Amino acid sequence: MSQFGFETDIHNVLRLDMPITNAPMARWQRKASTSSSTNTKTTLSPNKSVNRSVSLSKTPSKTPGKNGKTQNTPSKAGGDRFIPTRNNKQLDVASFLISKENEPVEDSSSTAPNQKAWSVTLNGYDIEEAKILHLGGKPLNAPEGYQNNLKVLYSQVPTPVSIKKSRYIASVPERILDAPDIKNDFYLNLMDWGRQNVLAVGLANQVYLWDAGMGSIVLLKKMEDDNEYICSVSWSKDGNFLAVGTSDCKVELWDVQCQKRLRSMDGHSARVGCLSWNDHVLSSGSRSGLIHQHDVRVADHHIFTFGGHTQEVCGLTWSPDGKYLASGGNDNMVYIWPMTTGSEYQAVHALSEHQGAVKALAWCPWQPSILASGGGTSDRHIRIWNANSGSCISAFDTCSQVSSLVFAPNYKELVSGHGFSHDKVIIWRYPSLTKVAELEGHEDRILNLAMSPDGSTVASVAADETIRLWKGFEKDAIKKPKPTNSIIQQHIR
Amino acid sequence: MAECDAEWELCKENIQPLRQGRTISALHQALCQQQEGNHTALNQQKQAFESELRMYDGDDPLDVWVRYIKWTKQTFPQGGKESNLSVLLERAVMLFTADKRYHNDVRYVELWIEFTEGCSDPMDVFRYMQAQGIGTMQAALYIAWSEEHEKRGNLKMADRVFQDGVKCGAEPVDKLHAFHRALQARVCRQMMSSVTDPQRDEDDDEEEPQRSSLAELKAKGKKKAVVPINRANASAGYARGLQFKQPLGPKHNTRPVIFDENKVPETVPQEPKFEIWTAPPAARAKENEQKPEKWSNVKLPMKSRSGLSVAVPPPKPSFQPFVEEDDQPPAVTPCKINPAVNSVLSARKPCRLEQTPLKMLQERQLLMQTQTQEDGKSREQSMYCRDLVYSGATEFCFEELRAERYRQKHARPADHSTN
Numbered sequence: 001m002s003q004f005g006f007e008t009d010i011h012n013v014l015r016l017d018m019p020i021t022n023a024p025m026a027r028w029q030r031k032a033s034t035s036s037s038t039n040t041k042t043t044l045s046p047n048k049s050v051n052r053s054v055s056l057s058k059t060p061s062k063t064p065g066k067n068g069k070t071q072n073t074p075s076k077a078g079g080d081r082f083i084p085t086r087n088n089k090q091l092d093v094a095s096f097l098i099s100k101e102n103e104p105v106e107d108s109s110s111t112a113p114n115q116k117a118w119s120v121t122l123n124g125y126d127i128e129e130a131k132i133l134h135l136g137g138k139p140l141n142a143p144e145g146y147q148n149n150l151k152v153l154y155s156q157v158p159t160p161v162s163i164k165k166s167r168y169i170a171s172v173p174e175r176i177l178d179a180p181d182i183k184n185d186f187y188l189n190l191m192d193w194g195r196q197n198v199l200a201v202g203l204a205n206q207v208y209l210w211d212a213g214m215g216s217i218v219l220l221k222k223m224e225d226d227n228e229y230i231c232s233v234s235w236s237k238d239g240n241f242l243a244v245g246t247s248d249c250k251v252e253l254w255d256v257q258c259q260k261r262l263r264s265m266d267g268h269s270a271r272v273g274c275l276s277w278n279d280h281v282l283s284s285g286s287r288s289g290l291i292h293q294h295d296v297r298v299a300d301h302h303i304f305t306f307g308g309h310t311q312e313v314c315g316l317t318w319s320p321d322g323k324y325l326a327s328g329g330n331d332n333m334v335y336i337w338p339m340t341t342g343s344e345y346q347a348v349h350a351l352s353e354h355q356g357a358v359k360a361l362a363w364c365p366w367q368p369s370i371l372a373s374g375g376g377t378s379d380r381h382i383r384i385w386n387a388n389s390g391s392c393i394s395a396f397d398t399c400s401q402v403s404s405l406v407f408a409p410n411y412k413e414l415v416s417g418h419g420f421s422h423d424k425v426i427i428w429r430y431p432s433l434t435k436v437a438e439l440e441g442h443e444d445r446i447l448n449l450a451m452s453p454d455g456s457t458v459a460s461v462a463a464d465e466t467i468r469l470w471k472g473f474e475k476d477a478i479k480k481p482k483p484t485n486s487i488i489q490q491h492i493r
Numbered sequence: 494m495a496e497c498d499a500e501w502e503l504c505k506e507n508i509q510p511l512r513q514g515r516t517i518s519a520l521h522q523a524l525c526q527q528q529e530g531n532h533t534a535l536n537q538q539k540q541a542f543e544s545e546l547r548m549y550d551g552d553d554p555l556d557v558w559v560r561y562i563k564w565t566k567q568t569f570p571q572g573g574k575e576s577n578l579s580v581l582l583e584r585a586v587m588l589f590t591a592d593k594r595y596h597n598d599v600r601y602v603e604l605w606i607e608f609t610e611g612c613s614d615p616m617d618v619f620r621y622m623q624a625q626g627i628g629t630m631q632a633a634l635y636i637a638w639s640e641e642h643e644k645r646g647n648l649k650m651a652d653r654v655f656q657d658g659v660k661c662g663a664e665p666v667d668k669l670h671a672f673h674r675a676l677q678a679r680v681c682r683q684m685m686s687s688v689t690d691p692q693r694d695e696d697d698d699e700e701e702p703q704r705s706s707l708a709e710l711k712a713k714g715k716k717k718a719v720v721p722i723n724r725a726n727a728s729a730g731y732a733r734g735l736q737f738k739q740p741l742g743p744k745h746n747t748r749p750v751i752f753d754e755n756k757v758p759e760t761v762p763q764e765p766k767f768e769i770w771t772a773p774p775a776a777r778a779k780e781n782e783q784k785p786e787k788w789s790n791v792k793l794p795m796k797s798r799s800g801l802s803v804a805v806p807p808p809k810p811s812f813q814p815f816v817e818e819d820d821q822p823p824a825v826t827p828c829k830i831n832p833a834v835n836s837v838l839s840a841r842k843p844c845r846l847e848q849t850p851l852k853m854l855q856e857r858q859l860l861m862q863t864q865t866q867e868d869g870k871s872r873e874q875s876m877y878c879r880d881l882v883y884s885g886a887t888e889f890c891f892e893e894l895r896a897e898r899y900r901q902k903h904a905r906p907a908d909h910s911t912n
Binding site for chain 1: 503510675789792813
């Protein structure tokens with residue numbers, strides 16, 4: 001009897017005026033169904049989580065504790081864990097119902113019960129009363145042996161280094177400094193290394209300066225109120241001035257030579273978690289999501305405000321040429337703002353590919369307009385962007401919360417500091433982005449990285465209350481230049 | 494700022510993901526308390542747990558520990574030092590190693606497994622557990638162990654661990670079988686995908702300069718021989734071998750004959766014998782760890798490109814910031830820290846890195862052994878309730894113990910009167 005079925009199928013296909021039952025949807029049908037189903041707020045591809053959170057205030061990804069499957073669903077035809085089965089018939093009905101709403105109602109009350117009876121027999125249920133899209137069936141089980149890739153959040157996976165190193169990188173820190181009472185908060189930027197080889201660290205409510213050349217320690221500032229704490233420190237470009245952001249919404253400017261506080265700038269309504277200098281302009285980002293620009297030379301310091309983030313701003317850096325300001329926030333967005341003196345306060349680019357808070361931001365010192373950004377616990381990716389075009393050049397997974405990024409110009413490398421779950425400093429070769437070395441040693445998550453001014457050492461501060469100095473980037477002593485055998489010299493002789 | 498429905502979202506990066514997830518109510522409470530800076534309620538609860546640890550006189554002391562650890566994990570979402578979680582785990586694990594009745598208790602085995610996740614070498618701990626018989630009847634041990642093997646890519650061992658578990662008859666059997674099947678499915682899938690995918694060629698390796706092993710390093714500079722930092726292609730062109738004189742000795746042909754295992758026919762594979770460990774493995778290898786040191790002892794002068802240290806004169810500031818007229822001088826004037834006087838940023842006291850809990854257990858075991866050898870003559874005997882004082886994560890003082898006893902005494906007649 002099955003041959004009859006086959007024959008009818010062949011006839012149907014050849015006749016071309018009846019809908020083909022077993023074939024995939026025709027293109028026009030697919031288009032109709034996508035337009036109708038987006039109206040009904042069910043996406044056909046749940047793999048792409050909705051990322052734009054400018055209008056929504058909730059971040060789209062799952063809570064870090066749950067074992068969500070949004071990123072890695074086993075792809076069966078039309079079915080997954082959230083929308084079990086969708087078949088063509090349902091989508092036809094759905095599109096019909098949607099489009100019907102827009103048409104004018106026909107006035108045919110006499111034939112209504114007849115029509116209703118027919119539609120019930122034809123469809124098997126009353127379409128008018130039914131839901132537009134009815135999801136039935138059991139959710140699919142994962143294939144046997146399916147392992148959720150979120151396991152990396154709870155446990156460390158020892159990964160092999162991909163290539164043989166070309167130089168010696170010490171696997172233990174050169175020195176370890178004690179940093180007691182450091183606040184274990186991802187959103188703060190408590191360490192910066194200045195041009196004059198001085199490391200500034202904010203510990204609880206105090207700012208300490210460590211002169212790396214002399215080894216001396218200076219307590220620069222202690223806040224009066226013990227409940228307040230230091231939120232961010234940042235050196236100016238020449239290393240003369242230190243900007244300190246505090247939890248009582250102030251930005252203070254200190255002169256380190258005289259060890260005197262020069263001014264205290266307010267204007268923010270929440271704690272100032274990140275700071276960045278661009279010559280004489282100091283940008284400060286706060287928990288309110290606003291970024292203020294201060295001109296420190298004039299009394300009325302607040303020049304303008306960039307607004308765009310909807311949650312705390314945790315990463316802020318100016319590009320080395322001063323053209324762009326990159327900011328990352330807890331709302332998973334990265335904005336690139338232009339250097340404006342006029343009145344345009346619009347972001348040049350709004351990058352939404354990250355799925356976790358973006359604190360790690362770094363501009364490439366030797367290639368213009370290249371920005372590297374790292375995402376938080378839910379994202380774990382490092383992405384490289386071209387700031388001129390706003391496109392993502394490359395992205396790779398690091399299996400762990402990225403809390404800080406610095407570029408190491410001596411060997412053209414990118415260094416990343418990580419938090420949950422493996423607390424390591426990883427050195428990647430740029431631009432091939434292969435792993436050069438993993439530096440272990442911290443016992444708790446790494447909060448910040450800072451590069452020494454001569455580019456030879458990376459300092460990492462972690463929640464285990466230590467600062468470790470990793471000396472992996474020393475340049476060789478330059479060779480003496482060979483004596484030039486210039487013809488002129490020989491001739492003169 | 495947009496008002497979020499979920500408070501936790503504002504600090505989502507500070508929440509450490511837990512394998513078993515977090516209860517949202519506990520998370521809310523913890524975050525609220527942290528925001529307000531209100532530590533008293535937390536401390537009170539902690540105190541309550543600690544005193545319960547000491548005063549408990551029921552049948553199941555492990556229960557108190559388990560509840561305390563669960564509460565700690567939920568209440569301190571960042572992990573970190575204030576939670577004392579690692580200390581608690583270590584103590585709990587240590588206390589009951591000798592207690593046979595807990596050896597196959599699911600909760601105790603899970604505490605051990607959590608403890609291994611914080612160790613630097615989990616394999617050692619698993620082997621120790623197997624040798625001591627802790628958790629050998631629990632499927633959880635084998636599942637966690639084979640997961641470790643799988644993470645390191647050692648699929649054969651992972652499979653063997655499951656087989657061991659089945660042989661020992663671990664409970665619950667279904668779970669063990671299910672995980673075993675899952676592992677086998679993964680292995681098959683991996684093999685199939687590696688067969689079907691074309692081999693990717695590695696161009697990068699050839700482009701990058703590679704270091705060759707055991708090649709001689711050229712020294713740089715005339716006067717000082719400095720080993721180059723960039724050591725790629727460091728072959729000097731010829732390798733000088735060091736000349737050694739052969740020791741003159743009797744030259745018989747008395748080479749020891751080495752047993753050839755290939756000749757002997759394979760007998761039934763023997764059961765691997767478990768060596769009895771004299772002491773449990775240390776949580777952290779103390780010789781591989783560095784302690785933090787005084788900031789003032791560390792000097793890192795900047796090096797210029799020539800490799801010499803350079804003292805950079807402070808450049809003139811490129812702009813002059815506006816200086817406010819400040820009426821009040823700051824409360825604490827900036828000052829230099831003398832590390833001898835002010836202990837901030839000085840060398841950290843050697844914390845439990847050296848005194849790892851397992852090392853303490855090791856010492857205790859050795860002590861007990863030597864005691865029994867000396868006819869039960871112990872060197873010292875503490876006349877105070879040492880166990881009670883040091884039982885939990887933090888020390889209790891005698892007044893606190895007394896207060897607990899007082900409270901319990903007064904609670905009992907109240908119970909009796911109501912009954």
